[in-house]
Amino acid sequence: MEDEDGYFGERVAATYDGTSGVFGPGTVEATAGVLAELAGGGRAMELAIGTGRIALPLTRRGVEVHGIELSRAMVARLRAKPGGEDIPVAIGDMATTTMDGTFSLVYLVFNTIMNLTSQDAQVACFRNAARHLEPGGCFVIECRVPELRRLPPGQNVLPWHVSEENWVAYSYDPATQAMHGHYVEFSGGQGEYHTMPFRYVWPSELDLMAQLAGMRLRDRWDGWGRQPFTSESSQHVSVWEKPGPLGLGHNGLMDADVVVIGAGALGLSTALHCALAGRSVVVVDRHTAGSQASGRAAGLFKSVQADKLRTRLARRSITRALSFADWAGVPLPVACPGSFLIARTPQHREYLGQELAQSRRWGADVREAPRTELSYYRPAGDEYVLWCPEDVYIEEPASLIQACLAACRRHGAAVAENEPVIGIPVTAGRAAGVETERRSIAAPVVVDAAGGWVRQVAGLAGARVPVAPVRHQLLITEPASSIDPAAAIARVVDAAVYLRPARGGLMVGGFEPGPLPVDPEQQPASFSTDDVPLNLGVLRKLAGQVAAEAPAADSTPVAEHRGGLFTMSPDGRFVVGPVPDLPGLWVASGCNGSGFSSSLAIGEALAAWISSDTPPPGMTALAPDRFGPLTDDTLVSRGLWQYAHYYDPAAGTPQRPLRVGWPSGSVRGDAALTRDQG
Numbered sequence: 115m116e117d118e119d120g121y122f123g124e125r126v127a128a129t130y131d132g133t134s135g136v137f138g139p140g141t142v143e144a145t146a147g148v149l150a151e152l153a154g155g156g157r158a159m160e161l162a163i164g165t166g167r168i169a170l171p172l173t174r175r176g177v178e179v180h181g182i183e184l185s186r187a188m189v190a191r192l193r194a195k196p197g198g199e200d201i202p203v204a205i206g207d208m209a210t211t212t213m214d215g216t217f218s219l220v221y222l223v224f225n226t227i228m229n230l231t232s233q234d235a236q237v238a239c240f241r242n243a244a245r246h247l248e249p250g251g252c253f254v255i256e257c258r259v260p261e262l263r264r265l266p267p268g269q270n271v272l273p274w275h276v277s278e279e280n281w282v283a284y285s286y287d288p289a290t291q292a293m294h295g296h297y298v299e300f301s302g303g304q305g306e307y308h309t310m311p312f313r314y315v316w317p318s319e320l321d322l323m324a325q326l327a328g329m330r331l332r333d334r335w336d337g338w339g340r341q342p343f344t345s346e347s348s349q350h351v352s353v354w355e356k357p358g359p360l361g362l363g364h365n366g367l368m369d370a371d372v373v374v375i376g377a378g379a380l381g382l383s384t385a386l387h388c389a390l391a392g393r394s395v396v397v398v399d400r401h402t403a404g405s406q407a408s409g410r411a412a413g414l415f416k417s418v419q420a421d422k423l424r425t426r427l428a429r430r431s432i433t434r435a436l437s438f439a440d441w442a443g444v445p446l447p448v449a450c451p452g453s454f455l456i457a458r459t460p461q462h463r464e465y466l467g468q469e470l471a472q473s474r475r476w477g478a479d480v481r482e483a484p485r486t487e488l489s490y491y492r493p494a495g496d497e498y499v500l501w502c503p504e505d506v507y508i509e510e511p512a513s514l515i516q517a518c519l520a521a522c523r524r525h526g527a528a529v530a531e532n533e534p535v536i537g538i539p540v541t542a543g544r545a546a547g548v549e550t551e552r553r554s555i556a557a558p559v560v561v562d563a564a565g566g567w568v569r570q571v572a573g574l575a576g577a578r579v580p581v582a583p584v585r586h587q588l589l590i591t592e593p594a595s596s597i598d599p600a601a602a603i604a605r606v607v608d609a610a611v612y613l614r615p616a617r618g619g620l621m622v623g624g625f626e627p628g629p630l631p632v633d634p635e636q637q638p639a640s641f642s643t644d645d646v647p648l649n650l651g652v653l654r655k656l657a658g659q660v661a662a663e664a665p666a667a668d669s670t671p672v673a674e675h676r677g678g679l680f681t682m683s684p685d686g687r688f689v690v691g692p693v694p695d696l697p698g699l700w701v702a703s704g705c706n707g708s709g710f711s712s713s714l715a716i717g718e719a720l721a722a723w724i725s726s727d728t729p730p731p732g733m734t735a736l737a738p739d740r741f742g743p744l745t746d747d748t749l750v751s752r753g754l755w756q757y758a759h760y761y762d763p764a765a766g767t768p769q770r771p772l773r774v775g776w777p778s779g780s781v782r783g784d785a786a787l788t789r790d791q792g
């Protein structure tokens with residue numbers, strides 16, 4: 115080490131500003147913009163404040179900034195800048211030095227966590243950050259993802275920069291996570307060597323450090339533009355949160371305005387819209403958010419629907435997905451290639467003709483397509499094809515869940531994962547909250563958005579919700595050069611098959627003519643979506659029906675095969691609104707295969723209904739009391755009919771139950787569930 119100022123003594127401080135691209139105004143302003151938003155009007159503390167690269171622009175945005183800094187030489191540079199004198203700075207190690215008061219934001223940018231060269235010191239830094247945060251405040255770190263993937267086997271040095279002025283390289287010790295920067299500066303033909311020690315650290319390791327300090331991850335982005343963090347990201351901006359007033363850091367009793375059971379697409383969207391309406395909201399899920407049906411979805415949004423209300427909700431959801439960042443404050447990647455609806459039989463041609471006329475009447479942009487041009491679909495030439503330019507998809511369903519989660523937290527909703535709801539207390543004839551394995555949450559509004567378990571959850575309060583869970587599956591092929599990743603979605607209605615590009619391959623999903631009902635209520639308590647029996651043979655048959663036009667669907671090796679439960683209702687429409695006979699209990703379910711794509715509009719409408727106690731226009735048509743008493747047999751047989759007629763629900767209505775009750779061959783009782791890959 116050079117002097118009492120550590121590695122950032124006078125020599126470094128004198129030339130520090132401007133030595134890297136991060137001093138560019140674009141980067142500085144993007145960083146300050148995000149931090150100002152996270153400070154939310156409160157005070158901020160910068161660990162390793164340095165020469166004020168970020169602190170000064172943040173101050174100019176009206177945030178009161180304090181700082182901790184080891185190097186007096188760096189602070190002298192800060193003091194010399196306009197406004198620099200006014201920033202309170204404590205000299206000392208950022209892992210241990212304290213300041214008075216609490217802050218709504220503590221941040222540490224530009225890889226500086228790696229300047230703490232032991233794991234203990236890095237953990238201490240998280241604890242120090244948490245100590246200074248007020249409840250609900252957040253700690254932000256900007257750091258590289260360790261570049262170990264770039265090291266050739268057997269090599270531990272990575273060249274970084276070579277020019278006439280200087281050379282930079284980094285060496286790595288994977289055993290200790292020690293890393294050294296090696297810098298050679300050239301002047302007058304002479305080179306001078308310096309080195310600096312670091313400890314590289316993985317994002318997941320930082321999450322554990324946050325957990326040790328009582329914080330949890332709220333957001334992780336690939337940069338200050340809030341780009342999604344992916345397996346290819348070389349950097350991350352991570353935001354951890356200290357539990358807030360509705361924080362989940364304690365067990366026992368809590369109060370909220372609204373408690374939502376289920377952190378799938380429908381539950382999270384409802385929670386987010388309730389939080390945006392100013393309600394205090396807690397979401398509870400027995401697994402992790404999005405881990406059940408929502409995380410398995412194909413991610414398809416479809417503007418052509420069987421009736422006016424569903425068309426409105428579907429199109430509203432597309433608009434809300436495309437503008438998610440504007441109203442929820444979190445980016446959401448959406449692919450907008452449009453879709454083709456394809457009919458190859460006279461009966462389906464006629465059916466699509468009707469859909470064209472009615473969808474147009476209901477405002478959707480749908481047109482007759484002259485000829486389907488798709489890299490993965492070669493038309494025979496005699497099809498009838500509709501072009502739906504409004505249709506979109508979300509490549510990975512988890513990105514909608516993560517965006518909703520981040521937005522929920524941003525707007526103050528707390529989300530408790532791995533915490534099953536085991537009771538819904540009823541007081542004076544009203545649902546009064548939930549009991550989980552860890553706490554009691556009192557709330558005048560309880561929303562049952564438990565997906566395939568929605569009936570079971572309503573049953574905890576003695577209420578009934580009319581939905582029948584039914585299996586649905588899809589596959590994604592291995593990547594193939596013949597598939598254009600930008601190609602449109604294709605839905606072949608006579609085969610009940612949908613296709614879209616996915617991960618360089620093709621996604622193939624479809625509606626089996628003999629659907630499999632699955633009743634989680636009759637399964638062991640541990641039953642989850644992972645236990646839904648999959649059957650590749652069903653998908654192979656469906657793919658076989660389009661093999662002539664889409665050979666890749668049938669012939670390319672399968673990279674992923676996944677499935678889960680649809681919640682089918684007797685009339686194929688959502689089940690949304692107040693549960694009959696139990697004030698205070700609401701439901702968001704009856705997805706009928708469109709719950710993922712309609713979730714943003716359904717959550718918006720349900721939150722408005724809850725807030726005003728008045729149903730938004732048209733929504734009573736979805737209320738669960740519309741069915742009256744139904745036997746399980748009728749519920750299941752009608753649900754199965756709706757499933758089998760997903761693409762042509764107007765082609766007829768069930769005159770009599772196609773099957774009775776939970777038929778033989780369905781998954782009920784203690785039947786062993788196995789993954790049938792046949």
Ligand SMILES: Cc1cc2nc3c(=O)[nH]c(=O)nc-3n(C[C@H](O)[C@H](O)[C@H](O)COP(=O)(O)OP(=O)(O)OC[C@H]3O[C@@H](n4cnc5c(N)ncnc54)[C@H](O)[C@@H]3O)c2cc1C
Nearest residue numbers: 376378380400407408412413414535565678705708709711
């Ligand atoms: C393979 C597949 C493809 C699909 N493709 C599409 C598509 O392209 N477009 C589309 O719109 N829809 C699609 N769907 C349907 C879509 O996934 C669902 O409509 C949607 O995800 C339903 O969301 P949800 O929130 O109701 O359910 P879920 O995502 O299942 O969420 C319910 C949550 O409730 C929790 N829960 C259950 N019991 C309890 C309890 N006791 N306590 C606390 N929490 C509990 C569960 O853990 C779960 O996380 C697809 C579904 C599948 C299976």
